[in-house]
Amino acid sequence: MDSLISIVELAFVIGMLGLLILFIFHVNLAWSWAQNHLNQKLELPDILSAAAIEWGGLISIFGFHLKRIRRFYEAPPLLDSKVDPQQIPIIFIPSLHHGPEIFHFLFWRLKRNFWNSLWPLRWKSYLQTPELLEDQLAAYVEKVMSDTKSPRFRIISFGTSRPIVARLLNRSNLKTYCDKWIAISAPNELSAVHRLLNSERTRLAYEDNEHNHKEPDLLIVGERDLICYPPSVWGNGRFVQVAHVGHYGAALHSLTTTSIIRELSESA
Secondary structure (H helix, E strand, C coil): CHHHHHHHHHHHHHHHHHHHHHHHHHHHHHHHHHHCCCCCCCCHHHHHHHHHHHHHHHHHHHHHCCCCCCCEECCCCCCCCCCCHHHCCEEEECCCCCCHHHHHHHHHHHHHCCCCEEEECCCCCCCCCHHHHHHHHHHHHHHHHHHHCCCCEEEEEEHHHHHHHHHHCCCCCCHHHEEEEEEECCCCCCCHHHHHCCCHHHHHHHHCCCCCCCCCCEEEEECCCCCCCCHHHHCCCCEEEECCCCCCHHHHCHHHHHHHHHHHHCCC
């Protein structure tokens, strides 16, 4: 019994130290972010607030990964081009280094609002090149359209999957079938922080994206995104800015949900 208590205590201490280190890391990110907003008067409370909100958002995302999300499909096969928007399949595409659980809150909110064809994608960890990632995504989209018999599909993406989605929607056999693409915290080019925390998968995806000008129909970004700045990294498309939150907080905010529902409810 004593050994079990010791193990629990050690795990608790390690966990608290990990959270503290993660918070300090976010304080450093927030400090760097503040230096790039010289036209605004950002004081220490603003920096700590931005770090704490982003830190809390990331911990929430980690917590969501404890329970996998699976497809939610309660719509009948769609054989008519004129269908209710809530029956058209929505494909959730996470960033290149996250699972679809990052959409857990949004997924739940859409289900509660009677969107009944929700399809999360999970990247295969062994795929690295943009071509193979694009092929996996294309195969998944084709499977969704085959299963639902839908003439259209929608995409909600997050983060660094943006260039892969853009490549997919340049395919002549698929681009006409996607009537909405909504991206959350998805830069059009790598920021300085992304380059610092670089990975081979991300680097290759964005190198290949240099001449790709496909923009999402709607981009949702956090006002205090500590990872993606300056604003030029977002590109020139239509966007909604969510106040007081950052990169991960934007995926959890109620304004994100209402903006997505409003966008998806509009006729293409």
